Amino acid sequence: MTGGKGGVGKTNVAVNLGASLAQRGKEVFLLDADFGLSNVDIALGLRPKLTLANVIENECSLDQIILKGPYGLNIVPGASGLPHLAQMEAKNYAGLIHAFDSLAGKLDTLIIDTAAGISDAVVRFAVAASEIIVVVCDEPASLADSYALIKVLHKNFGVQRFRIVVNMSSSLHDAKQLFAKLTNVTDKYLNVVLHFLGWIPEDELVRKAIRQQCAVVEAYPSCKAAQCFNNLAQSISELPLPRVGSGHVQFFIEQLINPKFAVQ
Numbered sequence: 001m002t003g004g005k006g007g008v009g010k011t012n013v014a015v016n017l018g019a020s021l022a023q024r025g026k027e028v029f030l031l032d033a034d035f036g037l038s039n040v041d042i043a044l045g046l047r048p049k050l051t052l053a054n055v056i057e058n059e060c061s062l063d064q065i066i067l068k069g070p071y072g073l074n075i076v077p078g079a080s081g082l083p084h085l086a087q088m089e090a091k092n093y094a095g096l097i098h099a100f101d102s103l104a105g106k107l108d109t110l111i112i113d114t115a116a117g118i119s120d121a122v123v124r125f126a127v128a129a130s131e132i133i134v135v136v137c138d139e140p141a142s143l144a145d146s147y148a149l150i151k152v153l154h155k156n157f158g159v160q161r162f163r164i165v166v167n168m169s170s171s172l173h174d175a176k177q178l179f180a181k182l183t184n185v186t187d188k189y190l191n192v193v194l195h196f197l198g199w200i201p202e203d204e205l206v207r208k209a210i211r212q213q214c215a216v217v218e219a220y221p222s223c224k225a226a227q228c229f230n231n232l233a234q235s236i237s238e239l240p241l242p243r244v245g246s247g248h249v250q251f252f253i254e255q256l257i258n259p260k261f262a263v264q
């Protein structure tokens with residue numbers, strides 16, 4: 001879950017998509033990878049005592065930091081004090097691989113909520129993930145930032161496929177129009193394929209749920225936004241995603257910490 005710009009709804013989409021998938025009986029983990037401003041916990045009113053930083057320092061196990069979110073969604077709290085991925089020491093890498101390996105077999109889907117921007121960490125998480133979901137909204141800055149992110153991931157790391165979620169739209173029609181605007185530009189300058197994954201309306205109940213520190217799919221399950229999140233979860237379940245087995249988790253972490261992925 002990424003998008004270039006802040007405030008486009010990445011965290012909100014990550015939380016509600018995760019909750020909706022969890023409601024379908026999937027074992028879903030949501031990694032809050034916005035290490036500067038961890039905000040999944042705030043979005044859900046959780047107060048993590050331990051974070052990934054403690055795991056990486058071998059002070060506790062991953063199991064001990066996981067918090068339960070809506071419908072049993074597993075939240076993995078990030079950490080503002082986490083060492084920069086590029087500067088992590090070998091023992092920290094090993095700790096991270098070991099920690100996530102303990103999840104293998106228990107885990108159907110790992111959703112990663114990235115920070116805004118195109119920092120080294122954002123790029124690493126995007127490249128390591130098996131699918132990249134870019135959240136956009138109808139603002140010139142959101143389109144420009146999404147394009148810039150797609151361009152970097154394509155030109156520097158060879159990523160070719162992106163899934164787009166249009167957030168805060170007024171209709172499916174408008175969402176598809178915005179998607180077309182983005183594909184017009186990418187088709188012209190980049191050799192990438194964008195897929196329209198879904199849309200979420202601008203909905204006062206989303207804001208109300210956020211104020212109540214709840215997922216809208218749990219607090220207001222029959223509202224339009226919740227239905228769209230459920231459609232999004234349905235679309236995701238239909239993707240041929242790899243089941244996250246042991247080898248896959250290891251691969252994910254190796255990609256994440258691979259020095260060749262340093263931003264150029």
Ligand SMILES: Nc1ncnc2c1ncn2[C@@H]1O[C@H](COP(=O)(O)OP(=O)(O)O)[C@@H](O)[C@H]1O
Nearest residue numbers: 006007008009010011012168200201202203206
């Ligand atoms: N579908 C929506 N309808 C109404 N408001 C929304 C919607 N999605 C996001 N917002 C608003 O945008 C703000 C930022 O969302 P957030 O998920 O934190 O963005 P990001 O993670 O991209 O920075 C939320 O606090 C909320 O007020």
Ligand SMILES: [Mg+2]
Nearest residue numbers: 010011034039
């Ligand atoms: Mg966020």
